[in-house]
Amino acid sequence: MPAKRKKTKLTKKEIEVYREKVLAERERIIMELGRIEETINDATSGQDGSKRSYSNHLADLGTDFMEKEKNFYYASQEGHYLRSLDDALKRMERGIYGKCEECEDLISFKRLDAVPGARLCIKCKSKAEKDMRGR
Numbered sequence: 001m002p003a004k005r006k007k008t009k010l011t012k013k014e015i016e017v018y019r020e021k022v023l024a025e026r027e028r029i030i031m032e033l034g035r036i037e038e039t040i041n042d043a044t045s046g047q048d049g050s051k052r053s054y055s056n057h058l059a060d061l062g063t064d065f066m067e068k069e070k071n072f073y074y075a076s077q078e079g080h081y082l083r084s085l086d087d088a089l090k091r092m093e094r095g096i097y098g099k100c101e102e103c104e105d106l107i108s109f110k111r112l113d114a115v116p117g118a119r120l121c122i123k124c125k126s127k128a129e130k131d132m133r134g135r
């Protein structure tokens with residue numbers, strides 16, 4: 001028997017738990033983004049435009065603006081979150097989910113529970129944030 005080594009990846013069972021979690025979160029975000037789109041469509045469908053100057057504005061600018069608006073929402077925090085969840089699913093398929101991309105330590109369950117799409121352990125994350133502030 002080889003000596004007991006430090007755990008380097010999550011078990012299949014653990015990954016399954018997080019997959020469920022990520023999928024549920026993903027669904028929630030997609031619903032939310034869908035609702036945002038509906039709001040945009042509502043704002044442009046009423047062409048009398050007397051309610052808010054905002055909808056006039058939106059109608060004038062046309063589809064080009066709509067595209068930008070959509071991109072804006074996808075670039076928003078929710079969009080980022082959605083991408084991080086997609087990414088987490090990909091990492092699960094590759095069997096590297098739950099591993100810090102920086103130091104390759106396991107990310108704590110506590111952190112994964114709070115941020116299922118986390119790519120860095122708490123140590124590397126706070127280091128990265130410090131580096132960003134330093135710039």
Ligand SMILES: [Zn+2]
Pocket residue numbers: 100101102103104105120121122123124125
């Ligand atoms: Zn790390």
